[in-house]
Amino acid sequence: MDTIYALASARGRAGVAVIRISGPEAFATVHHLAGAVPEPRRSSLRTLRDGELVLDQALVLTFAAGSSFTGEASAELHLHGSIATVNAVLQALSRRPGLRLAEAGEFTRRALENGCLDLAQVEGLADLIDAETEAQRRQAFRVLSGAIGARTEEWRARLIRAAALIEATIDFADEDVPVDVSPEVLSLLDGMLADLRREVAGAAMAERIRDGFEVAIVGLPNAGKSTLLNRLAGREAAITSEVAGTTRDVIEVRMDLAGLAVTLLDTAGLRETEDVVEAIGVRRAIDRAAAADLRIFLVSDDGLPPGIDPVDQDIVIRGKADGGGGVSGKTGAGVSELVAKVTALLEARAGDAALVTRERHRLAIALAIEAIESAALAVRNGAEAAELAAEDLRRAIRALDSLVGRVDVEHLLGEIFASFCIGK
Numbered sequence: 001m002d003t004i005y006a007l008a009s010a011r012g013r014a015g016v017a018v019i020r021i022s023g024p025e026a027f028a029t030v031h032h033l034a035g036a037v038p039e040p041r042r043s044s045l046r047t048l049r050d051g052e053l054v055l056d057q058a059l060v061l062t063f064a065a066g067s068s069f070t071g072e073a074s075a076e077l078h079l080h081g082s083i084a085t086v087n088a089v090l091q092a093l094s095r096r097p098g099l100r101l102a103e104a105g106e107f108t109r110r111a112l113e114n115g116c117l118d119l120a121q122v123e124g125l126a127d128l129i130d131a132e133t134e135a136q137r138r139q140a141f142r143v144l145s146g147a148i149g150a151r152t153e154e155w156r157a158r159l160i161r162a163a164a165l166i167e168a169t170i171d172f173a174d175e176d177v178p179v180d181v182s183p184e185v186l187s188l189l190d191g192m193l194a195d196l197r198r199e200v201a202g203a204a205m206a207e208r209i210r211d212g213f214e215v216a217i218v219g220l221p222n223a224g225k226s227t228l229l230n231r232l233a234g235r236e237a238a239i240t241s242e243v244a245g246t247t248r249d250v251i252e253v254r255m256d257l258a259g260l261a262v263t264l265l266d267t268a269g270l271r272e273t274e275d276v277v278e279a280i281g282v283r284r285a286i287d288r289a290a291a292a293d294l295r296i297f298l299v300s301d302d303g304l305p306p307g308i309d310p311v312d313q314d315i316v317i318r319g320k321a322d323g324g325g326g327v328s329g330k331t332g333a334g335v336s337e338l339v340a341k342v343t344a345l346l347e348a349r350a351g352d353a354a355l356v357t358r359e360r361h362r363l364a365i366a367l368a369i370e371a372i373e374s375a376a377l378a379v380r381n382g383a384e385a386a387e388l389a390a391e392d393l394r395r396a397i398r399a400l401d402s403l404v405g406r407v408d409v410e411h412l413l414g415e416i417f418a419s420f421c422i423g424k
Helices: 024-032 083-094 106-111 120-130 134-144 147-171 184-211 227-235 276-291 335-350 359-380 383-404 411-416
Strands: 001-005 016-022 044-050 053-063 073-080 098-100 213-219 252-258 260-266 294-299 315-318
Touching: 001 024, 001 083, 001 106, 016 083, 016 106, 016 315, 024 044, 024 053, 024 073, 044 083, 053 083, 053 147, 073 083, 083 098, 106 120, 106 276, 120 134, 120 147, 120 383, 134 147, 134 184, 147 184, 147 227, 147 359, 147 383, 184 260, 184 335, 184 359, 213 227, 213 276, 227 260, 227 335, 227 383, 252 335, 260 315, 276 294, 294 335, 294 383, 315 335, 359 383
Parallel strands: 001 098, 213 260, 213 294, 294 315
Antiparallel strands: 001 016, 016 073, 044 053, 053 073, 252 260
16 A cells, blocks of 8 residues: 655644655655654654755654554654745655655545544544534534444444344244244334434434524515624625615525524515516525524514415514514614524524434435334244345344445445545
8 A cells, every 4th residue: 555645734834734644654754754763652853854955843753553543654744834844845755655645535534444433433524624613513523433333333233133033033943942032123123213213303403513504584675684684794794775675685694603503594575576586586585494494584564474484483573673572683682682592492403413414324224224114024924024024134234334334335435535635
C-alpha cells in the first residue's frame, strides 16, 4: 500500500499547520526529514531538512501501526503555518519515492479498511466536521464514538441467538426435541421489533438535527412577515415595504436556536391574485410552508391567510402588535417570547431523535424489520416453516451488517468519501 501525505489543517496562513503521513514509509520519511524518529506517541521538536536545505523547526509526532487513526504507521508534522513553509515541506514529500498525495477522505477510508472505524463512524466523522451547532456536534460525536455499531452488535447477537434456536429445530427435525424453542424465539423477535421500530420512528428527527429544522413565517400580505424575519436575523435579510406583495420568493435565514440549526423562511403573502408572478410566489409559499417543520401564522383582523391551515403545534399569533400576546418585528415586542416558544417546540421534537442519523441507516433498519416480521410469522406457522424463518433471520442480519459497513456498501464509499477534505 502506498504511503500517503496531505495537509490536515486548513489551507492558508495560520499559527500552526499539520501535515499527516500514513503508510509503510511514514517512519522512514520522518527519519529522512528530521533525523532520529521520536518514540510513538511522544512528540519532539526537530529541524526538518531536505538534503542541505533547512525547511522548518517542527513538532514531530509518530504513531505505531495499530495505534493510529488509520491503523498504519503514521506521523504528523506540526509546522509554522506560513504558506511558503507548508509548500516547501509538501514539495519535499512529493520527491520521496513511495509517497503520493492523499485523495479526498483517504486517511479515513484506510481507517475503515483497517477496522479502526465502521461505516457509521465514518459518517459521524463527516457530520462532526460539518457541525454548525451544539446539537449537531453532540449527535455527530455520539455516532463517531461507535454508538450505532455498539447498538447494532446488541441487535445482531439477539438475532444470532434466535437463528441458532431455529437452526437447532431444523438439524433435529427427525428427532424429538425436548423443548419448544418458539416462545424464546418470538420473545427475542418481538423485543427486536420494538427497538427497531423506535429507531425508525425517531430517524426523521435525528435527520432534522443533522440537516436543520425549517420554520416558515406565513400570513396575508403586509402582515409583518419580512420585518419579523429581519428582527430575528438581526439584519436586513428581506425587503420591507408598505406595498403589499413585496416578497415574491421564499427568503431563507439560518439561525442557531439553543444549539439547534434552524432555517427561517419568509414567504410571499398569501392571497388570491391575478398577478402571474405574485401567484407563482403564493404557490411556492404554500408548498414550502406545508413542508416546513413548524409554521408561524401572523394574523390580523382579517383572520388566517388562504391556502394553508395551522396544524398541531403551529404558532398562531397577532402580527404588528405591541401588546396583548402579539409580536412586532418593528419594535421587538413579543419577539423573545416567540423565539422561546419556537425553541421549546423544536427541542421537544429533538428529544425524540433516534440514534441513527441518515436515510441509509433508516432504510437498513426498515429492511431488518421487514425480515424479522416475516421470520416471526414463519415461526408462528410451526416447525414446517423453520427453514423460511432461518432465511428471514439471515436477511435481517445482513441488513444490520450493511448499517455498519460489513456488507453491500462498496457502491456507497465513493459518494461518502467525496465529501471529505484531502487531509482527512
